Amino acid sequence: MKLRWGLALVGVVLSALVAPATPASASVPLVRCEFTPTPSNPAARPVVRPLPFASTRGTVDVTFRFNYGPVTVRLDRGGAAPCAVHNMVSLVLQRFYDRSQCWRLSDSARLGVLQCGDIYEVEKGGPGYKFPDEATGAETYPRGTIAMGNQGAGTNGSEFFIVHSFAHIPSQYSVMGRVIRGMSAIDRMVADGIIPKDPNGPLDGAPAHPVKIQRATVGH
Numbered sequence: 001m002k003l004r005w006g007l008a009l010v011g012v013v014l015s016a017l018v019a020p021a022t023p024a025s026a027s028v029p030l031v032r033c034e035f036t037p038t039p040s041n042p043a044a045r046p047v048v049r050p051l052p053f054a055s056t057r058g059t060v061d062v063t064f065r066f067n068y069g070p071v072t073v074r075l076d077r078g079g080a081a082p083c084a085v086h087n088m089v090s091l092v093l094q095r096f097y098d099r100s101q102c103w104r105l106s107d108s109a110r111l112g113v114l115q116c117g118d119i120y121e122v123e124k125g126g127p128g129y130k131f132p133d134e135a136t137g138a139e140t141y142p143r144g145t146i147a148m149g150n151q152g153a154g155t156n157g158s159e160f161f162i163v164h165s166f167a168h169i170p171s172q173y174s175v176m177g178r179v180i181r182g183m184s185a186i187d188r189m190v191a192d193g194i195i196p197k198d199p200n201g202p203l204d205g206a207p208a209h210p211v212k213i214q215r216a217t218v219g220h
Helices: 002-017 082-093 183-191
Strands: 030-032 053-055 059-066 069-076 100-102 104-106 111-116 145-148 160-167 175-181 194-196 204-207 211-218
Touching (some): 059 082, 069 183, 082 211, 100 111, 111 183, 160 183
Antiparallel strands (some): 059 069, 059 211, 069 175, 100 211, 145 160, 145 175
């Protein structure tokens, strides 16, 4: 077990230092990140916190292998949320998301998203730490956006959402990137329907057919 987490940590270090794909800017290649333990909300699965710095250059692809099919997202280290990208890569390398369930699906005029990343249920079961929001106030959330979910300002952890239509929400959720392959799998999840859960309304609740992340990997 110790060896596995040690190798994962080495992978996190390398992913932070070696940025594939397109460089974002020639200014500062790294930023400081603040990952704060949450003793009152311990880790749902054993993970180590990411290193306290993140690359601001390049992109990294992550593939979520759902029971509906694979969905690949391209995370932008050079965007507004490099620490969120760094965090997601860390959790993927440590297999935090493997064999987890996506507990929330919405398809209203205001909010059309699939919400994942919580191990136990909606907004319960995070990584045992939190980190600040990374939002400029100009964010929009069109179809294909992947962004951090949270339970209030500065409570980011493992929760994220993917927009399948549009999210008319305040510009305060950290945008990490976009889906580049597999939106049809999410469309099938939506087509299978929603089990409503009050007080969110009839088009917000659990997916009618359980949606599961069988495995998440860096790359395709």
